[in-house]
Amino acid sequence: MPLLSESSSSQLSILYCIGVGLYNAFLHPLRYIPGPKLAAASRLIWAKHQRNGTLSKYVTQLHEKYGEVVRLAPNEVSFTSGETAWQDIYGLRVGKCDHGAYLKDPNWFPLPPNGVNSIIGANEADHARMRRLVSHAFSEKALRSQEYIIQLYVDLLVQRLHEQIHGNTIGVVDMVKWYNFTTFDVIADLTFGESFHCLRDKTYHPWVSMAFQTIKSYGFISMKRYFPIWAQIVKLLEPKAALRLRREFFRFVDSKVAWRMSMETTRPDFMGFIMRHQDEKGMTVKEIESSLNSFMVAGSETSATMLSGTTMMLIQHPDKMRRLVDEIRSHFGKHSDITLEEVFKLPYLDAVFREGLRMYPPVPTGFARVVPPGGDQISGYWIPGQTSVYVSQFPANHSSRNFTEPNSFIPERWLGEDARFTGDKFSVWNPFSFGPRNCIGKNLAAAEIRLVLSKVFWNFDMELGT
Known part of the structure; x- marks a missing residue:
């Protein structure tokens, strides 16, 4: 029986790819969902933007062009219709259990190195099961007992910033770096009972650099899952150092977990609460290691990015910054008066916090879920089973369909003072996700960000450096 030549095999492969692309674009059950046909035909355009770090910008442009529901890839649909999509995808609603659970898309959530x-x-x-145990570490009661830890590092941040001015009234400081020093020190101490000492040493701990590289590796892991046949090609493109450092960072977390578990202490850090409430239905050591690794990444760089972005926006809008500074300095007579309880009483600070997270959401794309096998209705569209769906946060927050002047930093929209913003769809704003699997650390993040902004702007006047 004659074998196909290499040329014939290549031609058949090309024809097959063309056929699959035509099917995806014109015959697939998702063919009626708005979006570019090239994106519907193949995931290659998605992969290009994922590789280049332009995915959220690309998705934002598509939503502005096609509307609140956009097909981004053959089996992926993005929503900015937050008023309905958050509930439909992530929430609990009547009839939803009949279709089955919206499970997390495994392509978006790679297994940790320990498997x-x-x-x-x-x-x-x-x-x-895990949330029942871990929730003790993130409760309101726990936050009150952890306040002294957070205050310690925020005060050290302020001290270091004063030192950077060298006794003069003016100094140039890289706030992105100092915010990262602070958030990594806080989350490390709360996670393991010992900080990275970035603020003390005025430099990044080597393991913090690993954390940055760990974040970079996630996109390539997803790409390999989406393109298993081309895995070797993707492997050539991925940053080898990032994947190696991801494994090293996880080994570091393992060692810190083992060290903390060997300590006999009632300290109110995460491990203290987990160990105190551990029982036969609790968590295995590997589950603890994986979860604390996630807390380290999720609870550090994201908060620092929001602080950096919000500070920049305030400096670029002196009237907003002056209003915030006046509120903080009139409410607190001295630096030591600034407590977690008190910072939550400041309405304009709350508006700045919300507007900052609207402009700089922790997860700019979305939290991907898989539609259950029978399919389901999302925002008025029937979506077939096994489709990856999510609310794209950055596009939703910057959509002219959801917010007035969406690309402008206007904290006043959250205060109900200006009639221009009465039509804004505030229910779209869910920076910590929605439903029973929302971010367990949202109260900690809200407290830390408010405290940092309050103490920094109580102590310093700012303008953009040259």
């Missing part, structure tokens, strides 16, 4: 899912990537049953 065991964290609380973030766990299935529904494991997530409920």
